[in-house]
Amino acid sequence: MTWRRRSPRSVTVTVCPDGPLLVRGADEVVDEAGVAHEVRRPCVALCRCGRSSLAPWCDGTHKVVTEEAAKRNW
């Protein structure tokens, strides 16, 4: 039996308005500090708002525009 390495997958990036970047096909994401984060799901969301507690991943915080909205929603 033999194994072959497939040709490199293409990586696609989709911009979500007022939200994260959706990245598909990557094996890892390297952050600003040079730390590599393994991709363990078919699609990952990268934070663009700079407020995620799970950076480089989005954690939905971009929706909380103000303290007021936070209080109203949750």
Next chain:
Amino acid sequence: MRLPEPRGPITEALQSLRGVDVGLAVDQVTGAVDSHTSPLLDCDDAQLALWLLYELHYQGFDDVDPRAEWSPQVIAVRGHLERRFEAELRELTRVEVEKRLNIEEPIAERLFAMMSDDDSPRLAQYVQREITTTQLRELLVHRSVYHLKEADPHTWAVPRLRGRAKVALMEIQFDEYGAGRAGDMHSTLFAQTMTRCGLDSTYGAYVDVVPGYTLAASNAMSLFGLHRRLRGAAAGHLAAFEATSALPNRRYAAGVRRLGYGDEAARYFDEHVEADAVHEQVAVREMCGALVSDEPECEPDVLFGAATCLAIDGLAAGRLLDSWRGGRSALLRPMVELASG
């Protein structure tokens, strides 16, 4: 799992499912349904009846012949309950759906707006700051009705969608089912949380003590998933579910840690902060966006499904908080009684 205990005339009439043949006295069940005049949405008996009829399509019952799943009498009875349940859900969400229909804005923006305008009681904040150990365990019991079969109801919609909407749904579901790792299935993670919190994670273990409003949340998903006609509602429901998850789950995880349960117990909630921040974008923008552009006739039901998710979850949140703030159990029998058997 065995057939749950009856809680009224409808589930009483369904006890004959235990019999050797798959027969069911349709008139007896429909009669019991018709003589119940207040909303089925809030009826413990009717919601348990629907739940057990749907459950024949999921894991079934040890004491019910598996052929009952497609017995014409069973389907007739289920249809009778479903017609009224669906009519009630449509009425409950009518204003919200009409408000968002026929607006010149992408469906994704309208769905996100519906979610951010939602002013349901703040259950997640309560869980983070105030919930007691007993109440947390009650919450897990409520949530176990869906989370132990997490993703299954929306999976029914896969063959009913096409093209890009189907691809988007499959991407979400694959992740829900652990992205190829059985140990990472969301239902498995939830079972671990239950075990860590001293609960029985056996499928269906607590259904006898769960009130109708929580069964209704599960039943709405099954209703939408099992009817091709309602595929728009299935998609809209999933979109709303995913898009109201990441932020609350962060608060749930904090509540679990505040009570000293630790990382293993919190893992289910941690995972949902990260996963659902992805799923909400895929569900709202890609799945619902593609469905509405490819099959515009589904648009009203996408809004209907999303509004139903918010309305039922809001109802449940209100009931849970009312019970706990009033010093009462939110189960039909309190946890202490369950523990002492």
